[in-house]
Amino acid sequence: MKAIGITKSLPTSDKNCFIAFETEKPMPEDHDLLVKIHAVSVNPVDYKVRQNAAKDEELDEPKILGWDAAGIVEAVGNEVSNFKVGDEVYYSGEYDRPGCNAEFQLIDSRIAGHKPSNLSFAEASAMPLTSLTAWEAIFDRLRLRKNGESGKKLLIIGGAGGVGSIAIQIAKKLTNIEVIATASREETSNWCKKLGADVIVNHHELTQEMESANITEVDYILNFSDTDMHWDAMAKLIKPQGQICSIVENKDPLDLNKLKNKSASFHWEFMFTRSLFKTEDMIAQHKILEELRLLFEEGSLKSTAYKTYEGLDTDVFREVHEFQESGKSIGKNVISYI
Amino acid sequence: MKAIGITKSLPTSDKNCFIAFETEKPMPEDHDLLVKIHAVSVNPVDYKVRQNAAKDEELDEPKILGWDAAGIVEAVGNEVSNFKVGDEVYYSGEYDRPGCNAEFQLIDSRIAGHKPSNLSFAEASAMPLTSLTAWEAIFDRLRLRKNGESGKKLLIIGGAGGVGSIAIQIAKKLTNIEVIATASREETSNWCKKLGADVIVNHHELTQEMESANITEVDYILNFSDTDMHWDAMAKLIKPQGQICSIVENKDPLDLNKLKNKSASFHWEFMFTRSLFKTEDMIAQHKILEELRLLFEEGSLKSTAYKTYEGLDTDVFREVHEFQESGKSIGKNVISYI
Numbered sequence: 001m002k003a004i005g006i007t008k009s010l011p012t013s014d015k016n017c018f019i020a021f022e023t024e025k026p027m028p029e030d031h032d033l034l035v036k037i038h039a040v041s042v043n044p045v046d047y048k049v050r051q052n053a054a055k056d057e058e059l060d061e062p063k064i065l066g067w068d069a070a071g072i073v074e075a076v077g078n079e080v081s082n083f084k085v086g087d088e089v090y091y092s093g094e095y096d097r098p099g100c101n102a103e104f105q106l107i108d109s110r111i112a113g114h115k116p117s118n119l120s121f122a123e124a125s126a127m128p129l130t131s132l133t134a135w136e137a138i139f140d141r142l143r144l145r146k147n148g149e150s151g152k153k154l155l156i157i158g159g160a161g162g163v164g165s166i167a168i169q170i171a172k173k174l175t176n177i178e179v180i181a182t183a184s185r186e187e188t189s190n191w192c193k194k195l196g197a198d199v200i201v202n203h204h205e206l207t208q209e210m211e212s213a214n215i216t217e218v219d220y221i222l223n224f225s226d227t228d229m230h231w232d233a234m235a236k237l238i239k240p241q242g243q244i245c246s247i248v249e250n251k252d253p254l255d256l257n258k259l260k261n262k263s264a265s266f267h268w269e270f271m272f273t274r275s276l277f278k279t280e281d282m283i284a285q286h287k288i289l290e291e292l293r294l295l296f297e298e299g300s301l302k303s304t305a306y307k308t309y310e311g312l313d314t315d316v317f318r319e320v321h322e323f324q325e326s327g328k329s330i331g332k333n334v335i336s337y338i
Numbered sequence: 339m340k341a342i343g344i345t346k347s348l349p350t351s352d353k354n355c356f357i358a359f360e361t362e363k364p365m366p367e368d369h370d371l372l373v374k375i376h377a378v379s380v381n382p383v384d385y386k387v388r389q390n391a392a393k394d395e396e397l398d399e400p401k402i403l404g405w406d407a408a409g410i411v412e413a414v415g416n417e418v419s420n421f422k423v424g425d426e427v428y429y430s431g432e433y434d435r436p437g438c439n440a441e442f443q444l445i446d447s448r449i450a451g452h453k454p455s456n457l458s459f460a461e462a463s464a465m466p467l468t469s470l471t472a473w474e475a476i477f478d479r480l481r482l483r484k485n486g487e488s489g490k491k492l493l494i495i496g497g498a499g500g501v502g503s504i505a506i507q508i509a510k511k512l513t514n515i516e517v518i519a520t521a522s523r524e525e526t527s528n529w530c531k532k533l534g535a536d537v538i539v540n541h542h543e544l545t546q547e548m549e550s551a552n553i554t555e556v557d558y559i560l561n562f563s564d565t566d567m568h569w570d571a572m573a574k575l576i577k578p579q580g581q582i583c584s585i586v587e588n589k590d591p592l593d594l595n596k597l598k599n600k601s602a603s604f605h606w607e608f609m610f611t612r613s614l615f616k617t618e619d620m621i622a623q624h625k626i627l628e629e630l631r632l633l634f635e636e637g638s639l640k641s642t643a644y645k646t647y648e649g650l651d652t653d654v655f656r657e658v659h660e661f662q663e664s665g666k667s668i669g670k671n672v673i674s675y676i
Contacts, residue, residue: 140579141603143481240615241478249598253591256604260587263611265479266594266604273601277578 001025003102004314005062009055012322017050018314021062025104028077032106035089037071038121039336040100041305043129043162047321066099067092069107070115070124080109082286088115090289092129095272101317103337110282111275113289116296119303126305126332127166127296128289133247133271134167134222135288138175141245141267142220149177153218155210155237156181157203158225160188163247165195165304165331167222172196173300180215182206182225191330195302206233218242228252238264245269306331339363341440342652343400347393350660355388356652359400363442366415370444373427375409376459377674378438379643380658381467381500388659404437405430407445408453408463418447420624426453428627430467433610439655441675448620449613451627454634457641464643464670465504465634466627471585471609472505472560473626476513479583479605480558487515491553493575494519495541496562498526501585503533503642503669505560510534511638518553520544520563529668533640544571556580566590576602583607644669 003023010017028034046065053063070090073083083089091112093100115124138144144154154171158164159181171179172195179196182203183189189200201209203225210216210233217239223230223246234244235258244259245267259266274282295301307323309316312335320333341361348355366372384403391401408428411421421427429450431438453462476482482492492509496502497519509517510533517534520541521527527538539547541563548554548571555577561568561584572582573596582597583605597604612620633639645661647654650673658671 136601141601240611240617241619249595254594256592256594256606257587260606260608261611261614263474263479263606263608265606268594268598268601268603270598270601273578273599276599279578281579 001103002312003062003064004312004317005064005101006050006054007059007062009051009053012318012325015318017321018317019062020314023102026098026106028075028080028106030077030079031108031110032077033073033080033083033089033109033112034075035069035071035105035107036074037069037100037103037105038338039070039125039334040066041068041126041129041332041334042066042320042324043068044324045129047325050321064098064102066101068125068127068129069093069100069105070121074104076109083109083112083114088117088121089113090115090124090128092132092271094275096276101312103312108275109286111285113286114293116293118297121338122308122334122336123303123305126303126334127292129271130162130166130304130332131170131292132285132288133163133269134170135292136271137222137245137247137267137269138167138170141269142222142243144171144175144177144220146174147176149175152220153178153180153215154220154222155218156197157206157221157223157230159183159192159197159200160330161224162304162329162332163224165191166301167224168192168195168197169301173295177220180210180213180218188330203230206230207236210237221245223248228254231255232258235259235264238262240264243267304331305334307333309333309335311335312337339441340650341400341402342650342655343402343439344388344392345397345400347389347391350656350663353656355659356655357400358652361440364436364444366413366418366444368415368417369446369448370415371411371418371421371427371447371450372413373407373409373443373445374412375407375438375441375443376676377408377463377672378404379406379464379467379670379672380404380662381406382662383467385659385663402436402440404439406463406465406467407431407438407443408459412442414447421447421450421452426455426459427451428453428462428466430470430609432613434614439650441650446613447624449623451624452631454631456635459676460646460672460674461641461643464641464672465630467609468500468642468670469504469508469630470623470626471501471607472508473630474609475560475583475585475605475607476505476508479607480560480581482509482513482515482558484512485514487513490558491516491518491556492558492560493556494535494560494562495544495568495572497521497530497535497538498668499562500642500667500670501562503529504639505562506530506533506535507639511633515558518548518551518556526668541568544568545574548575559583561586566592569593570596573597573602576600578602581605642669643672645671647671647673649673650675
């Protein structure tokens with residue numbers, strides 16, 4: 001099968017930052033599905049791994065990147081009970097296994113879901129990683145209650161990005177909370193409004209912006225942007241006993257004491273935790289993807305695919321990674337193989 | 339009335355670190371109770387405020403310290419509905435109001451409870467601050483479920499201290515969780531066992547100690563000891579998606595990223611948050627104290643009073659503060675006025 005990978009961590013300005021190669025089509029065992037991939041999407045994790053996985057020395061074998069994908073099941077392992085050959089699936093993969101930048105891929109059936117029938121493969125491939133991240137952050141970390149948050153306020157920092165775009169929808173549709181989303185350009189601001197955000201504020205000068213919007217404090221904060229940059233603002237804006245969740249590693253030490261007098265909580269959300277540690281509740285991700293499927297099918301949630309590219313091709317990946325790294329990306333960037 | 343206070347932050351080696359003085363007996367308004375104090379207990383917050391409140395310049399008027407108290411209601415404000423004159427009460431007070439190191443004190447009735455009838459004033463005064471801290475940490479921050487944690491593990495760092503001593507009891511009696519408590523001396527170790535801890539480990543070399551006890555990870559951690567010192571061990575021992583709660587401010591910056599891959603959560607518990615910010619759910623502390631009262635009365639919980647001193651007297655306070663500062667204190671130190 002054809003695959004695209006890296007042997008060295010190179011900038012996208014380098015023509016050789018991705019290489020195409022032939023490798024053996026893998027065989028599914030145990031819980032695995034063999035999936036013929038139709039479309040994939042690119043997330044920040046893709047370029048972060050590209051930038052760091054082979055920084056110090058060249059790899060002996062190319063590493064196949066890519067996590068979000070949608071495709072058709074070609075074969076199943078012995079332990080698989082929830083999927084059969086021919087099923088259309090979508091999933092966000094595992095951090096420590098070969099990725100979806102290839103014609104075929106093995107994926108643990110406990111973290112895959114049936115593709116929403118009303119979404120194309122491209123539209124579906126845009127969703128798993130960001131939706132799982134947003135869902136886990138909202139329901140497993142912050143613990144918002146379904147239909148139980150009216151009167152409460154949620155601040156989403158980085159509303160127009162991949163995770164922000166689906167988090168706005170999930171929070172609005174499923175919890176009745178008031179959503180304040182940050183966006184700094186007209187285009188991203190309109191995008192957030194269209195997705196359902198009640199209030200838009202600029203994340204430059206966040207505390208002043210919130211003051212102008214007459215919002216002194218919020219019950220919950222989801223940070224999908226720079227954790228260091230927004231730390232002081234988050235500490236100031238969070239209500240006593242409030243909950244903050246972030247998905248972005250901090251670079252410098254943070255003053256955790258700023259949350260002390262408020263008895264506030266800080267949660268990390270890392271979508272790969274369940275599969276990486278093979279937690280007892282790993283199957284939760286399968287269930288979440290199935291629940292999301294129904295929400296897409298009934299029209300409550302919309303795919304956040306914004307730009308679509310074509311071809312399992314090194315130049316295409318180079319272009320998408322470059323755009324993603326620029327920070328100007330809105331919603332999701334998708335690459336259709338077929 | 340007689341009161342004891344400080345005008346300067348002085349070490350306990352200084353005879354003048356506390357001064358006795360006469361001041362007007364206050365009048366209750368609105369939600370306040372006027373309480374004739376029968377006994378108080380001393381917590382780390384007492385000496386921390388003594389050490390810091392008048393560090394830079396002498397105060398014009400003496401500051402009355404002291405939070406935990408038990409006594410009898412002498413008069414009530416207009417808004418009080420849950421207490422009447424003559425009621426025996428226990429409470430842990432407010433951070434920013436005059437304390438209980440005095441004959442009388444005003445206390446907001448929304449954060450007071452009826453004294454357990456089977457406890458003496460001295461035994462009761464030992465309990466409010468530590469019990470509220472432990473309760474909020476266990477149920478409001480870590481969110482353990484009553485009778486719902488069998489098969490799960492809770493590590494309590496600092497098991498023999500004031501908060502640890504009641505946290506062990508609450509966790510064991512109300513949640514069915516397995517409790518691993520840390521203690522480093524024979525006396526403290528026996529005390530923790532008597533309170534119900536299932537396993538005792540030494541907090542020096544915590545990770546090795548846990549390894550020797552064959553416990554590789556825990557679902558929850560309550561840290562009532564040095565947050566900086568135990569950070570790496572907590573990050574290592576916490577389960578993926580686990581919950582850590584601390585009550586002790588860190589001194590140096592902490593590497594929060596150590597919890598990232600596990601999607602772990604960090605909660606602060608500060609017992610004064612509700613009263614300091616006058617949160618909407620401030621009345622929760624009254625309800626918790628009433629629930630605790632029933633648990634004391636039915637014998638499910640025991641007072642953790644360990645040493646009792648006598649007299650509203652500067653030398654007594656000096657002695658108790660000194661002992662409390664030494665870090666050798668077990669359970670609670672109580673001062674009986676009457």
